[in-house]
Amino acid sequence: MKTFDIAIIGAGPAGIMAAITAAKQGRQVILLEKNEIIGRKILATGNGRCNLTNKNIDVSNYHGANPEFIKQILSAFDQYKVTEYFESLGVILKEENNGRIFPRTNQASSVVEALDYELKKLKVSVETKASVKNIHYEKNWLLSGQKTTGDFKIEAKNLILTTGGKASFQFGSSGDGLYWSEKLGHTIIFPHPALTPLETVESWPKNIQGLRIEGTVKLTADGKIISQSQGDILFTHFGLSGPAIMKQARNVGLLLPTKKIEVHIDAIPEETKKELDKKIETILNVNGAKEIKNALAGIIPVELIKTILINLAIDPEKKSSRISKLERVSVVGVLKNLTLTISKTRPFKEAQVTAGGVDAKEIDAKTLESKKIPHLFFAGEIIDVDGDSGGFNLQWAWSSGYLAGLSASK
């Protein structure tokens, strides 16, 4: 049996980058992937457009492991090196709002095709439809698994685990690497869905499903503010979605078993409560003959104002001139603090990323080698690091993949 210098399990962005980096160091590398193609999840990123990094990468956009650990790894192959690298492969990039970087083609396939070509050029042995079932260390790493053509065995001096977390497992990340790591003695920080929508106890969002507003979101646990975000909020048949909501999911998963979790939406954040009350008072005075739902349709979508009025037991068709001060103040109160109770996060299948994973305290930040098992390296989402939406997770995969590939080559 041929012995490879490095075996890498999982051809997602972290595994591909590790393989390319190690092959450039002259190492004999095998990259094993259970899907039919490499980079299956990359194709789904950024709604098929692949938001591959962000101009404003900052450690504050990451969660899980301690910031020093994250910083050290990001700096090994930062966003400038990533953009330079992809441009050198012929993938021309463009910047969109909030520093998000995409391929100019708006197609994630441009990224995967360029990486695929690079792997071939560097003569990495890429085995697709190769599902690894067991890993075992004696003098070297021994891997066994199944291909459609039958069982296989592989021997390698070093092993890099880039099997991802558990999020969107339909793309291959079913948690195998987490299971093996735990069996090898690593601590696994409770994996839970992050960047995923939230289900609410209240059923009224279903009545306005599809409606999108821009606002600020505060997450509270037993009344205490835990986190805040700003941006698009989408009402759905199960509750809430959109970037400003999904950003809150990692905290919900951690706190929900023991605490009452509420989301407080400020639907008109640009006005203070007092300013908004004054504005609405004027609108109602000027439009006294109009039904209140129509009078307020200029400042908030009519479907939402109708729902708010019904929840407050105010007839949406009541004439504006007949709205009492108490009723007006209660409408303003809800617009500034629309409160919903969270029942659960949507499942891993709908999550973009996994919070939790292999405990970073047991991984050397300089090399990404296990502090417990020599010749074992980690990269990507398998590690207890998750980023915000906006290109931060792929940047983590490129940076950590690069560092693991380089370290395993030494």
Ligand SMILES: Cc1cc2nc3c(=O)[nH]c(=O)nc-3n(C[C@H](O)[C@H](O)[C@H](O)COP(=O)(O)OP(=O)(O)OC[C@H]3O[C@@H](n4cnc5c(N)ncnc54)[C@H](O)[C@@H]3O)c2cc1C
């Ligand atoms: C819908 C969606 C949209 C996203 N959009 C963005 C975005 O625009 N920007 C961004 O930064 N991030 C985005 N993300 C997050 C980002 O895609 C992930 O964080 C990133 O792909 C993680 O990379 P990884 O290499 O660690 O793991 P993965 O990409 O999950 O790859 C792991 C690979 O390992 C393989 N594997 C697992 N077990 C085995 C086994 N036993 N044998 C062989 N192979 C195995 C899997 O098949 C898989 O291909 C998105 C995620 C999703 C789901």
